[in-house]
Amino acid sequence: MQEILHAIQHLIKPSNEELRAFTDIVLARSYKKKELILQEGQICKNVYFIRKGLIRYYQVKEGTEVTGQFFSENNWYTDLESFLTHRPSRLSIEALENSELLLLPKQQMEELYVKHPVFERLGRILAEQAFLGLKNRHSAYILRSPQERYTSFVKNCPHLVQRVPQHYIASYLGIQPQSLSRIRKRISLVQDLLT
Amino acid sequence: MQEILHAIQHLIKPSNEELRAFTDIVLARSYKKKELILQEGQICKNVYFIRKGLIRYYQVKEGTEVTGQFFSENNWYTDLESFLTHRPSRLSIEALENSELLLLPKQQMEELYVKHPVFERLGRILAEQAFLGLKNRHSAYILRSPQERYTSFVKNCPHLVQRVPQHYIASYLGIQPQSLSRIRKRISLVQDLLT
Numbered sequence: 001m002q003e004i005l006h007a008i009q010h011l012i013k014p015s016n017e018e019l020r021a022f023t024d025i026v027l028a029r030s031y032k033k034k035e036l037i038l039q040e041g042q043i044c045k046n047v048y049f050i051r052k053g054l055i056r057y058y059q060v061k062e063g064t065e066v067t068g069q070f071f072s073e074n075n076w077y078t079d080l081e082s083f084l085t086h087r088p089s090r091l092s093i094e095a096l097e098n099s100e101l102l103l104l105p106k107q108q109m110e111e112l113y114v115k116h117p118v119f120e121r122l123g124r125i126l127a128e129q130a131f132l133g134l135k136n137r138h139s140a141y142i143l144r145s146p147q148e149r150y151t152s153f154v155k156n157c158p159h160l161v162q163r164v165p166q167h168y169i170a171s172y173l174g175i176q177p178q179s180l181s182r183i184r185k186r187i188s189l190v191q192d193l194l195t
Numbered sequence: 196m197q198e199i200l201h202a203i204q205h206l207i208k209p210s211n212e213e214l215r216a217f218t219d220i221v222l223a224r225s226y227k228k229k230e231l232i233l234q235e236g237q238i239c240k241n242v243y244f245i246r247k248g249l250i251r252y253y254q255v256k257e258g259t260e261v262t263g264q265f266f267s268e269n270n271w272y273t274d275l276e277s278f279l280t281h282r283p284s285r286l287s288i289e290a291l292e293n294s295e296l297l298l299l300p301k302q303q304m305e306e307l308y309v310k311h312p313v314f315e316r317l318g319r320i321l322a323e324q325a326f327l328g329l330k331n332r333h334s335a336y337i338l339r340s341p342q343e344r345y346t347s348f349v350k351n352c353p354h355l356v357q358r359v360p361q362h363y364i365a366s367y368l369g370i371q372p373q374s375l376s377r378i379r380k381r382i383s384l385v386q387d388l389l390t
Contacts, residue, residue: 061338080326090334117312124315127322131275131329138333139285142369143256174337 001026004049004102007074011125018116025108031055031095038093044082046103047126050075053099054163058171059091067171069137070096070160076126096164146175147183196221199244199297202269206320213311220303226250226290233288239277241298242321245270248294249358253366254286262366264332265291265355271321291359341370342378 001023008014014022028051031037037055038044048055050071057068057079068091071077082089083106112119140149150173154161161169170180196218203209209217223246226232232250233239243250245266252263252274263286266272277284278301307314335344345368349356356364365375 059334059338066337080323081330084323084327113316117315120312120315120319121308124319124322127319127326128275128279131322131326132279134326134329134333135276138329138336139254141333141336142261143254 001102003051003074007049007076008122012118012122014116014118018118021112021116022119025104025112027103027105029101029103031099031101033095033098035095036092037095037101038079038089038091040090040092041088042082043086044079044089045106047076047078047083047106047109048093049102049104050077051100051102053101054096054160055093055099055101056096056164056168056172057091057093065171067168069133069172070157070164070168072160072163076129080127080130096168141174146173146179147186149173150175150180150183151187196297198246198269202244202271203317207313207316209311209313213313216307216311217314220299220307222298222300224296224298226294226296228290228293230290231287232290232296233274233284233286235285235287236283237277238281239274239284240301242271242273242278242301242304243288244297244299245272246295246297248296249291249355250288250294250296251291251359251363251367252286252288260366262363264328264367265352265359265363267355267358271324275322275325291363336369341368341374342381344368345370345375345378346382 004026005019005023008022031053037048038057040060048071050073052073054070054072055077056070057077058065059068060066069077077093079089079091079093081087109119109123113123140152144152150169153169153173164172166180167177170177173180175183199221200214200218203217226248232243233252235255243266245268247268249265249267250272251265252272253260254263255261264272272288274284274286274288276282304314304318308318335347339347345364348364348368359367361375362372365372368375370378
C-alpha cells in the first residue's frame with residue numbers, strides 16, 4: 001500500500017482516519033503479461049493504480065489495434081469515459097508485463113467522496129492531470145511532425161523506450177513502423193556525428 | 196447570474212449560503228466580435244462561463260491558426276493547462292461574436308474550494324467533462340475519416356454549423372477548406388437524391 005499512499009499524500013492532505021477509509025476500499029490484483037485488464041464492450045468500474053508493471057490501452061480501427069497510451073509504476077489510469085458514463089468501453093486495457101495493480105471501485109469511491117470530501121479534491125486533481133496528459137498528446141498530433149513526436153516521447157518517457165515493443169510505440173505515435181525505423185536511424189546517425 | 200446558477204445546480208447541490216459565496220466571486224465582462232479574451236503568452240487566470248455569444252481557441256502552427264474548439268451559451272471553458280500550471284498559455288481565445296462572459300478567478304476559486312468543499316465536486320465534474328470532450332475529439336482524429344468527422348460535427352453541434360465561419364470549422368476538423376467544400380457538396384448531393 002505504501003506506493004499509493006505516497007502518491008495520494010503528494011496530492012492531498014488526508015487525516016489518518018481518512019487514509020484508513022481510503023485503504024479500506026482498495027483491492028489488489030495481479031495480471032500476467034498479455035492479460036486483458038478490461039475488454040472492449042465491458043463497463044470500466046475501477047480506477048487503477050499501477051504498483052508494478054506496465055499496461056497500455058488500445059482501440060481497434062478497421063481490424064488494427066491503435067495504441068492509446070502507456071502507464072507504468074505510480075501512474076493512475078481508468079477509461080474515464082466508460083467509468084463516468086457507465087457505457088461499454090470502446091477500448092481494451094492490456095498488461096504489457098506481469099503487473100500488480102491496485103483497484104479503486106467506482107461505487108466505493110463515490111461513497112468516499114460523500115463521507116470524506118478531501119477525496120473530491122483527489123478526484124479533481126486526477127481528472128485535471130488526465131486532461132493535461134491528453135491535451136499534450138492531442139496537441140502533439142495536431143501541431144507536431146512524426147519525428148518531433150518521437151523525440152518528445154524519448155525525452156519525456158525514456159524509461160518506456162526500452163520496455164515497450166517498438167510497434168506499439170509506432171502505433172501510439174501514429175507512425176507506420178517502417179517510418180519509425182527510418183526516424184530512429186536518422187537520429188542515431190546524427191548522434192554518431194555529434195559524438 | 197441565472198444561467199450560471201442553473202448550470203452549477205445541474206451539477207452540484209450547494210446550500211443558499213454556498214451559492215452566495217459562489218456568486219460573490221463571479222465577474223462579468225463583455226467582449227466585442229474578434230476581440231482576444233486571452234492572448235498566447237499570457238497566463239490564464241480565469242475559468243470562463245459563456246452567458247451569450249461564441250468563442251474559439253486556437254494555436255498557431257507555422258504561421259497558421261489551428262482552431263482547437265468552439266464554446267457557446269452555457270459552456271464552460273478555460274485553458275486548463277496554463278490555469279493549472281501557471282505557465283504562459285500556448286493558445287489564444289477569441290470572441291467570434293459579441294459575447295458576454297462570466298469569469299471565475301483562480302485565486303478566489305481556490306479559496307472557495309477550501310471554505311466550501313462542495314465546489315471541489317464542481318471542479319472535479321468540470322475537469323471530467325473537459326476530459327471527455329477532448330477524448331471524443333482526439334479519438335475522432337485518430338479513428339475517423341475527415342468526412343466522418345464533419346458529419347459527426349453537424350450531428351452533435353448543429354447550432355454551430357451556421358454560426359461558425361467555414362474556414363474555422365475546416366481548421367477545427369483538421370481538413371483543408373477546399374476538401375470541406377467537396378465533402379459538403381457530396382453530402383448535399385446525397386441528401387437531394389434522398390428527398
